[in-house]
Amino acid sequence: MSSLRTRILLVGAVTAAGLILIGIVTFFQLSKLTAESNTAVSRLKSVLALVDSARSAQHHFKTQVQEWKNILIRGGDQALYDKYLKAFG
16 A cells, blocks of 8 residues: 555656646746747837838938929929929938
């Protein structure tokens, strides 16, 4: 009887130790995953800021091209030339 009881307690202790070990490994993996996720979010924010900057530059360039066209097409009149030159610069 004592031998059976000892074996059951030993199996229970090994199982408990295994569960504790799995819990510890899971905790560290979750911490690592959280840190990697934070890094990915930070990189994504940087990429989005660069994309927004590129869109803004594209918009300003398009506007400047339009103002340059206005100078070339409508710049015969000095008042319009001054107006479009101011908008261009």
